[in-house]
Amino acid sequence: MEVVHSNQVVRPAAHVEQELETRKVFGAFVLFLFGMSVPYFLMINVRFIMAAGFVPSSADQTTGAIQAVLTLISALTAWAAIRAIRGGNTSAYRVNLGLTLVLGWVSTLMMAWEWWYHPFDAMSHYGETFLTTVGLVAVMNLSGLLTLWASRARAKRLGSDQTLVRGYRLAGMYWIFLAVAALVMYIELYFA
Amino acid sequence: MASVITETVPQQSRRQPLPPVVRGLIWATIGFLVVNVLMSYVLDPLAGHPFITNSSVVLGWFAAVVGWLLGVGAWEEIVLPSFGILDRSVVTGTGWRQYFAMSLNHKVVGIQYLVASTGGFFIAGLAAMLMRLELMSPTMWLFPYPGQYLTTVGIHGTIMMFSVGTVALVGGLGNYLIPQMIGSNRSAFPKVSSISVWLVPVGILTVAFSPLLGQWTTGWRGYEPLAQNDANGILFYYLGVFALTMSSFLVSLNLTATILFKRTKGMTWNRIPMFAWGMLVVSLLNIIWLPEIQMTFVLGLLDRLVPLPFFTAVGSNLTYLELFWLFGHPEVYIVVLPALALWMEIMPVMVRKPLFAREWGVIGVIFVMLLSGFVWAHHMFTNMTYAEELPFSFFTEMISIPTGLAYMVVIGTIWKSNFKLTVPSLLILMSMFNFLIGGMTGVFNADPVVDLQLHDTFWVVGHFHFTIIGGMVFTWIAAMYYWLPKFSGRTYNPKLGVLGAIWIFIGFDGAFSLMFLVGMEGMNRWVPVYPSYLQPLNIAISIFAFILGAGFLFNLLHIWWAMKSGPKVEANPWKSKSLEWMTESNPLAENFPVEPVVISGTYDYDVDGVAAIIPNPAG
Numbered sequence: 001m002e003v004v005h006s007n008q009v010v011r012p013a014a015h016v017e018q019e020l021e022t023r024k025v026f027g028a029f030v031l032f033l034f035g036m037s038v039p040y041f042l043m044i045n046v047r048f049i050m051a052a053g054f055v056p057s058s059a060d061q062t063t064g065a066i067q068a069v070l071t072l073i074s075a076l077t078a079w080a081a082i083r084a085i086r087g088g089n090t091s092a093y094r095v096n097l098g099l100t101l102v103l104g105w106v107s108t109l110m111m112a113w114e115w116w117y118h119p120f121d122a123m124s125h126y127g128e129t130f131l132t133t134v135g136l137v138a139v140m141n142l143s144g145l146l147t148l149w150a151s152r153a154r155a156k157r158l159g160s161d162q163t164l165v166r167g168y169r170l171a172g173m174y175w176i177f178l179a180v181a182a183l184v185m186y187i188e189l190y191f192a
Numbered sequence: 193m194a195s196v197i198t199e200t201v202p203q204q205s206r207r208q209p210l211p212p213v214v215r216g217l218i219w220a221t222i223g224f225l226v227v228n229v230l231m232s233y234v235l236d237p238l239a240g241h242p243f244i245t246n247s248s249v250v251l252g253w254f255a256a257v258v259g260w261l262l263g264v265g266a267w268e269e270i271v272l273p274s275f276g277i278l279d280r281s282v283v284t285g286t287g288w289r290q291y292f293a294m295s296l297n298h299k300v301v302g303i304q305y306l307v308a309s310t311g312g313f314f315i316a317g318l319a320a321m322l323m324r325l326e327l328m329s330p331t332m333w334l335f336p337y338p339g340q341y342l343t344t345v346g347i348h349g350t351i352m353m354f355s356v357g358t359v360a361l362v363g364g365l366g367n368y369l370i371p372q373m374i375g376s377n378r379s380a381f382p383k384v385s386s387i388s389v390w391l392v393p394v395g396i397l398t399v400a401f402s403p404l405l406g407q408w409t410t411g412w413r414g415y416e417p418l419a420q421n422d423a424n425g426i427l428f429y430y431l432g433v434f435a436l437t438m439s440s441f442l443v444s445l446n447l448t449a450t451i452l453f454k455r456t457k458g459m460t461w462n463r464i465p466m467f468a469w470g471m472l473v474v475s476l477l478n479i480i481w482l483p484e485i486q487m488t489f490v491l492g493l494l495d496r497l498v499p500l501p502f503f504t505a506v507g508s509n510l511t512y513l514e515l516f517w518l519f520g521h522p523e524v525y526i527v528v529l530p531a532l533a534l535w536m537e538i539m540p541v542m543v544r545k546p547l548f549a550r551e552w553g554v555i556g557v558i559f560v561m562l563l564s565g566f567v568w569a570h571h572m573f574t575n576m577t578y579a580e581e582l583p584f585s586f587f588t589e590m591i592s593i594p595t596g597l598a599y600m601v602v603i604g605t606i607w608k609s610n611f612k613l614t615v616p617s618l619l620i621l622m623s624m625f626n627f628l629i630g631g632m633t634g635v636f637n638a639d640p641v642v643d644l645q646l647h648d649t650f651w652v653v654g655h656f657h658f659t660i661i662g663g664m665v666f667t668w669i670a671a672m673y674y675w676l677p678k679f680s681g682r683t684y685n686p687k688l689g690v691l692g693a694i695w696i697f698i699g700f701d702g703a704f705s706l707m708f709l710v711g712m713e714g715m716n717r718w719v720p721v722y723p724s725y726l727q728p729l730n731i732a733i734s735i736f737a738f739i740l741g742a743g744f745l746f747n748l749l750h751i752w753w754a755m756k757s758g759p760k761v762e763a764n765p766w767k768s769k770s771l772e773w774m775t776e777s778n779p780l781a782e783n784f785p786v787e788p789v790v791i792s793g794t795y796d797y798d799v800d801g802v803a804a805i806i807p808n809p810a811g
Binding site for chain 2: 020023024027028031032034035036038039042043046049050122123125128131132136150153154155156157158
């Protein structure tokens with residue numbers, strides 16, 4: 001390949017590069033979420049293959065409801081954290097992310113409770129799909145909590161600049177995705 | 193859009209006391225032992241009886257993988273920076289040491305993938321040789337028990353599909369070539385590929401050592417509830433494939449983002465190289481289907497560990513097959529689509545003529561991707577009613593149309609050209625011939641009436657090997673010869689290259705075309721014993737298989753020799769217009785000192801001039 005040198009092209013300005021980087025990161029994030037949603041869809045399918053729309057009368061809907069409400073609130077605090085960091089307010093970001101972490105941990109531990117004290121036969125078709133679905137949500141939540149923890153620690157140590165803010169926002173958005181998925185699975189398990 | 197983003201380089205750095213791979217092995221061992229002891233002595237009510245239980249080995253395996261990844265460099269490159277701690281340790285090394293650690297250089301990662309895939313190819317190939325040795329006699333003589341033969345079949349298929357078929361072209365050539373082809377200095381997320389490659393050896397070794405936990409007779413599909421009858425080797429099947437598919441998933445995310453967002457100026461959608469199109473559609477397939485099969489394997493794992501009754505006789509015992517093939521047939525196109533794209537990538541260079549009907553080539557790979565999700569149930573015709581079979585039969589036959597577009601593009605490109613027979617072009621023609629046989633025999637399998645007669649016979653074995661080896665492996669070898677000057681600055685010996693190509697063509701076509709015959713005469717799959725009237729054909733197949741195995745080894749040694757000692761060549765010996773040939777051959781060098789600008793199509797061989805220019809850094 002012959003290399004031709006030309007003087008006509010200049011590098012894009014820094015803000016253009018930042019904009020391109022943002023598009024890249026958020027575009028890849030959408031692809032990532034697309035892939036991450038597949039296990040949830042699969043469990044919904046499996047549930048209807050195995051147990052159709054059956055919900056046992058002994059299902060503990062109260063614990064499920066409390067956990068769902070906590071998850072919903074944690075999504076709101078995560079959203080508040082994203083808004084704060086977009087405005088450059090690192091301390092508000094950390095406070096809101098801290099709240100999200102607390103609520104997320106409580107709701108995830110309640111899932112562990114649901115999982116441990118399931119008031120129905122684990123060997124039934126509903127039981128096996130319930131345990132596996134709750135297990136999936138809990139494991140995914142743990143990955144989200146780890147991400148939030150890392151993001152909060154990073155914000156504390158490194159503060160915020162334009163390149164770091166993208167990562168901080170993504171951590172919050174990932175948690176919102178997980179919260180929405182957990183709510184959908186809650187409805188699917190208890191009301192479908 | 194390519195942009196050189198400088199890494200944050202610590203002012204002072206200290207070396208790791210241990211090489212990363214050694215540290216990874218130590219941390220993996222510690223992780224396994226700690227978690228296994230915790231599970232089998234502390235948490236297990238029957239403490240220490242035995243030392244390794246199903247649960248302890250599974251959780252110990254996860255701990256070992258985490259330890260391995262952290263040890264090879266994820267601790268400094270990913271974990272600590274994620275928490276805002278900028279460690280000053282150096283784990284990447286310099287020179288050849290880069291190949292034994294996490295590397296942010298996409299070319300180093302590509303070579304790591306290629307080496308790992310090649311290792312998997314020969315491990316799985318050795319298993320195939322053992323199978324063929326066994327089948328030279330109609331009675332058991334090599335393996336003491338049928339389960340050992342079937343375990344060998346499973347190891348062969350699993351490693352071939354998940355560490356070679358899915359990985360070599362995407363993880364290997366994709367990582368190495370795609371950033372260069374689109375004019376970028378790096379992939380979109382270098383850390384993602386740098387860590388994902390280290391899951392490949394984990395996956396290969398986990399599957400290869402699965403007999404340590406006992407036999408598994410399910411083959412590469414891991415069929416439940418069949419697996420419930422086996423010992424525990426299936427656990428390592430699930431875990432190994434989980435590691436391999438996770439690697440492919442991460443690479444696919446990275447490659448998709450790279451192609452979408454890292455293209456240089458002028459690399460518009462109608463100029464994107466065909467190989468990049470192939471990578472894009474395959475990556476999208478991976479992003480959809482790999483999480484699906486991973487979750488299915490988690491359910492299979494839970495069936496054995498808890499145990500839950502998902503896929504057992506009291507559960508829904510066809511559901512596993514449905515969930516598996518929902519992934520399983522797109523998997524075939526995950527393997528083959530990059531090969532079709534490579535045909536269209538390499539042939540215009542060989543014939544010095546613009547790519548014929550390029551748009552139809554792109555449409556072809558996109559429609560193969562779209563239709564690949566509509567054909568899966570043809571693997572289950574024996575379990576379906578005729579009414580259910582019809583749509584899957586229809587779509588299976590329809591998918592041959594977009595597949596045929598790749599043939600049309602390549603043949604149209606060769607038509608009335610100054611075709612030069614080189615080793616890469618010879619291997620691609622062989623690949624096209626073999627894949628055509630695989631595709632045409634697939635039409636018979638797509639017809640339920642015929643399929644019910646051929647199901648589970650060696651006809652099917654012949655069919656899918658003609659598609660996978662014929663389509664993908666021949667093209668992989670063609671690509672290795674073609675880009676050899678890019679990898680090393682050296683080239684191959686043409687006579688040895690032609691000899692190697694003819695050698696594997698004879699071995700391959702001899703072995704697998706006879707499988708059609710032996711299948712139609714009644715040779716079943718999954719059995720190490722068979723009626724004695726089939727022995728002569730089986731002996732002939734085995735002899736051709738050994739010739740094929742030796743041929744692959746010959747090509748490997750030839751490529752290795754060429755990379756080390758082959759004749760030196762100029763930077764762009766094929767006179768290609770593609771951007772990767774503008775870069776230095778040294779894999780450790782930066783691709784483009786300055787972002788290139790694409791000014792015309794990279795297949796425009798009917799006009800003089802270059803496809804891209806390098807702007808003067810001085811502005």
